Amino acid sequence: xxxxxxHSIEDLRRLARRRLPRAVFDFFDGGAEDETTxxxxxxxxxxxxxxxxxxxxxxxxxxxxxxxxxxxxxxIVIAPTGAIGTGWPNADLAIAKVAARLGIPxxxxxxxxxxxxxxxxxxxxxxxxxxxxxxxxxFVQRLLQxxxxxxxxxLVVTVDLAVGGKRERxxxxxxxxxxxxxxxxxxxxxxHPAWCWQMFKHGQPxxxxxxxxxxxxxxxxxxxxxxxxxLDASFxxxxxxxxxxxxxxxLLVKGVARGEDAERLASLGVDGVWVSxxxxxQLDGAIASADALPEVAQAVAGRIPLLVDSGVRRxxxxxKAVALGAQAVAIGRATLYGAAAGGEAxxxxxxxxxxxxxxxxxxxxxxxxxxxxxxxLLQVNVPTxxx
Numbered sequence: 001x002x003x004x005x006x007h008s009i010e011d012l013r014r015l016a017r018r019r020l021p022r023a024v025f026d027f028f029d030g031g032a033e034d035e036t037t038x039x040x041x042x043x044x045x046x047x048x049x050x051x052x053x054x055x056x057x058x059x060x061x062x063x064x065x066x067x068x069x070x071x072x073x074x075x076i077v078i079a080p081t082g083a084i085g086t087g088w089p090n091a092d093l094a095i096a097k098v099a100a101r102l103g104i105p106x107x108x109x110x111x112x113x114x115x116x117x118x119x120x121x122x123x124x125x126x127x128x129x130x131x132x133x134x135x136x137x138x139f140v141q142r143l144l145q146x147x148x149x150x151x152x153x154x155l156v157v158t159v160d161l162a163v164g165g166k167r168e169r170x171x172x173x174x175x176x177x178x179x180x181x182x183x184x185x186x187x188x189x190x191x192h193p194a195w196c197w198q199m200f201k202h203g204q205p206x207x208x209x210x211x212x213x214x215x216x217x218x219x220x221x222x223x224x225x226x227x228x229x230x231l232d233a234s235f236x237x238x239x240x241x242x243x244x245x246x247x248x249x250x251l252l253v254k255g256v257a258r259g260e261d262a263e264r265l266a267s268l269g270v271d272g273v274w275v276s277x278x279x280x281x282q283l284d285g286a287i288a289s290a291d292a293l294p295e296v297a298q299a300v301a302g303r304i305p306l307l308v309d310s311g312v313r314r315x316x317x318x319x320k321a322v323a324l325g326a327q328a329v330a331i332g333r334a335t336l337y338g339a340a341a342g343g344e345a346x347x348x349x350x351x352x353x354x355x356x357x358x359x360x361x362x363x364x365x366x367x368x369x370x371x372x373x374x375x376x377l378l379q380v381n382v383p384t385x386x387x
Contacts, residue, residue, distance in 0.1 A: 003015075003341065003342045003345055003346055003349045004349075006341070006349055006353070007353070008313075008314075008353060009313045009314070009333075009334045009337060009338075009350060009353060009354070010313065012334075012337040012338045012341050012346065012349065012350055012353075013029070013333075013337045015337075015341035015342070015346075016028070016087070016336075016337045016338075016340035016341045017029070019192065019194065019195060019340065019341060020087060020192065020195055020340055021179075021185070021188045021189050021191075021192045021195060022173060022188050023170075023173035023174070023175045023179065023185055023188060024086050024087060024175075024179070024195075025340075026169035026170065026173055026175070027083070027086070027167075027169070027170055027173075027175050028081075028084070028087060028333065028336055028337075028340065029169075029333070030167055030168075030169035030170065030281075031165075031167070031279065031280035031281050031284065032165035032166055032167055032168075032280060032281055032282055032283065032284040033165075033166050033168060033284035034284055035280060035284065036280075036284055036285055037277055037280040037283065037284050037285060037286045037287075037288065038279070038280030038281075038284075039280075040280070040287075040288040040291075040311075041277070041279070041280055041288050041289060041290070041310040041311030042311045042313065043288070044288035044289075044290040044291050044311065045290050045311050045312070045313075045314075045317045045320060045321075048290065048320045048324075048378065048379075049378070049379040050316070050319065050320065050323070050365055050377050050378065050379065051376070051377055051378065051379055052364055052365045052366050052377070053365065053366030053367070053377075054366060055366075056366035056367075056368065057368065058362065058363040058366060058367070058368045060368070061359050061362045061363050061367075061368050061369070062368060062369045062370070063075070063355060063358060063359060063362070063370065064370070065327070065328065065370040065371075066327070067104070067105060067305065067307075067327055067328045068105075068154065068250055068252065068271055068272045068305050068327070069250070069271070069305075070126065070153075071103075072103060072104050072105065072126070072328070073102055073103030073104055074102070074103075074104055074318075074355055074358065075318055075322055075326075075327065075328040075329065075358075075370055076102075076104045076318065076328055076329060076330075076331060076351070076354065076355070077104060077105045077106075077107065077128075077307060077328050077329070077330040077331070078095055078096075078099045078104065078105065078106040078107055078330070078331060078332075078335060079107055079309050079330035079331055079332035080107040080108060080109035080110075080112075080130035080156065080158075080332070081109055081332045081333075081335075081336050082109040082110070082111030082112065083111055083113060083177050083205065083207075084112075084113065084336055084339065084340070085112075085113025085114070085205030085206075086113075086177055086179070086205055087336070087339060087340035088198070088339050088340055088342075088343045088346075089198055089199075089201075089202035089205070089343075090113070090114055090202075090343075091113070091336070091339040091340070091343070091347075092108065092109070092112040092113055092114040092119065093114045093118060093119060093122055093123060094339050094343050094344035094347050095335050095336075095339055095344075095347045096108070096114075096119050096122075096123035096125065096127070097122070097123045097344060098335070098344060098347045098348045098351055099123075099125055099126075099351075100123050100124050100125025100126075101125075101348075102351055102355070103125070103126075104125075104126070104351075105125075105126040105127070105128055105154070106119075106123065106125060106126065106127055106128065107128040107129070107130050107154075107156055107330070108127065108128070108129050108130060108152075109130050110129075110130055110131055110132045110143070110209060110210075110227070111132070111207055111209070111210070111227070112207075112209060113205035113206060113207060113208075114208075115208045115209055116129065116143075116146045116147055116150050116152070116209060117146070117150055119150075120150035120151055120152070121150075126153060126154075127150075127151065127152045127153060127154075128152060128153065128154035128155065128156050128250075128252070129143070129147040129152045129154070129155055129156065130156040130157075130158060130254070131143065131144075131155060131156065131157050131158065131243075132158055132161060132227065132231060133157065133158075133159075133231070133232045133235045133239065133243075134213075134227060134230045134231055134232055135230050135231075135232045135234075136213065136230065139212070139213050141246070142212070143209070144246060144247055146209075148247075148248075148249065152249070153249055153250055154249060154250040154251070154252060154271070154272075155243075155247045155249065155250070155251050155252070156252045156253075156254050156274065157240065157243060157251065157252070157253050157254065158254045158255055158278075159235070159240075159253055159254065159255040159256070160254070160255030160257075160276065160277065160278050160282050160283070161231055161255070161278070161282065162231060162232075162233040162235070163231060163233060164228050164231070164282075165278070165281050165282040165283065165284070166284075167281060173185070177204075177205065179199075179204070210227055213226060213227060237264070237268075240253070240268065241268060244268060244269060244270065250271040250272070251270050251271050251272075252270065252271060252272035252273070252274050252307070253265050253270050253272075253273055253274060254274035254276050254307075255274070255276050255277075255278065256273050256274060256275050256276070256292075256296060257275065257276075257277060257286065257287050257289075257292040257296075258292070258295070258296070259295040259296050259298060259299030259300075260299065262275075262296040262299045262300050262306075263299040263300060265304075266299075266300050266303045266304045270304065271304065271305070272304055272305045272306070272307060272327075273296060273300060273304060273305075273306050273307070274306075274307045274308070274309070274330065275289050275292050275293050275296050275306060275307065275308040275309075275326070276289055276308070276309045276310055276330070277289055277292075277310050278310070279309065279310050279311075279332055279333065280310065288310070288311065289308050289309060289310040289311065290308065290310075290311065290320070290321065290324065293306070293308050293321065293324045293325055293326060294324055294325060296325070297324065297325025297326075298325075305327040305328075306325055306326045306327055307326060307327060307328050307329070307330050308321050308324075308326040308329055308330070309329065309330035309331065309332060312329045312330075312331050312334065313334060314354075314357055314361075315353075315354050315355070315356065315357025315358035315359070315360065315361045316357065316358075316361040317329065318354070318358050318361070319358065319361045319362060319365060319367070319373055319377070320378075322370060322373040322374075323373050323374060323375055323377045323378050324375070324378070325375075331350075331354070334350050334354060335347045335350045335351060337350065338350030338351075365377055
C-alpha cells in the first residue's frame with residue numbers, strides 16, 4: 001500500500017508498522033503497563049453517539065475556527081511527540097511544515113529531534129513549545145528564552161510527568177535512542193533495510209534542544225535519559241505560578257483530568273487547559289480523555305479554551321470532542337504514523353484524511369460551521385452493552 005491508497009489513520013499506522021523495526025514502532029504505538037488507558041481512549045470515542053440535524057444547507061462546510069484566541073484553518077493542533085526522528089529523519093520538521101501550510105498550531109516537544117531554532121526558521125507558522133519541567137531551573141530558563149527569541153507564541157507545560165510511565169513494550173524490546181543492536185534486536189533491524197539505510201545515511205537522531213543539560217556534552221541518548229531521571233517531581237502550583245510569571249506569552253497546561261484542577265488553572269491566568277492522559281503512556285488506569293472532558297468543560301464554564309488529546313483517529317472524533325466542550329483536538333500519533341510511513345508526504349496525508357473526514361462528518365451532522373457543533377448533537381444516557 002502506498003500513501004495514496006491510505007484512506008484512514010489506521011492505514012497509515014499499518015504502513016508505519018511495516019516500515020519500522022518492531023522496537024521503534026512499539027515505542028510510538030505503545031502505552032504504559034497493561035495499556036488499559038491506551039485502549040480506553042479509543043473505545044470512549046467509539047462509544048459516543050451523535051444525533052444529526054437534517055435539512056440544513058451544508059454544501060460548503062467551513063472548518064475554520066479560533067484556537068486560543070487566534071484563527072486556525074481547522075480545530076486541530078499538533079501535539080508534542082518526542083524522539084520521532086527515530087522513525088523518519090527530521091520528522092519533527094516535516095510535521096511542522098505541514099501544520100504551517102494547513103494553518104494550525106504545531107507543538108514542539110522538549111525531546112524533539114529538530115531544534116527550536118530549526119523549526120522556527122524552516123517551518124514557521126503558529127508554534128508552541130512543550131516543556132518538561134526538570135530540576136535544573138537554569139536549563140528550563142534557557143529553553144524558555146530560546147523559544148521566546150525564536151517567536152514561539154505559546155508554552156505548553158506538561159504536568160502529568162512527575163516520573164516516566166512504565167512502558168513495557170520498550171522494556172521487552174530493550175529500546176534505546178540511539179538504537180544499540182544486540183542479539184535480540186539485530187534480526188529485527190536487519191529485516192527493515194530501507195529504514196536502516198535512512199538511519200545510516202542521515203545518522204542517528206540527536207536531541208540538540210537538550211545540549212548543555214546539567215553540563216552534559218553529548219546531546220543524544222545519555223542526555224535524554226538524564227532528563228528523564230531529573231524530572232521535577234516537586235513541581236506544584238507555586239512552581240506553575242513562577243512559570244506563568246516568567247513566560248510573557250500564551251501558556252497552556254497539558255495533562256489535566258479533573259474539573260477542580262481546571263478551575264484553579266483558569267483562576268491562575270493560564271490561556272488554555274489541555275485535557276490529556278499522555279496518550280495512555282503514563283498512568284495506566286487513568287480516565288479516558290473524552291470521559292474527563294465534560295467535567296473539565298463544566299468547571300471552566302467557557303472562561304478559557306479547552307483542548308483534548310488521546311485517542312483521536314477520525315474526523316468524526318473531532319466533531320465529538322468539540323460537542324463535548326473542546327475548542328480543538330490535539331493529535332500526536334495520527335501525524336506520527338504518517339511521518340513514519342512517508343515523511344512530510346505521510347504527515348500531509350494524515351492531515352488530509354482527518355480534515356476530509358471532519359468536513360464530511362460536519363455535513364452529515366448538519367453543522368456547516370464549527371460554531372454549530374455543540375452538546376445538542378450528543379446522545380445522552382447511551383445504553384451500556386449487555387454481555
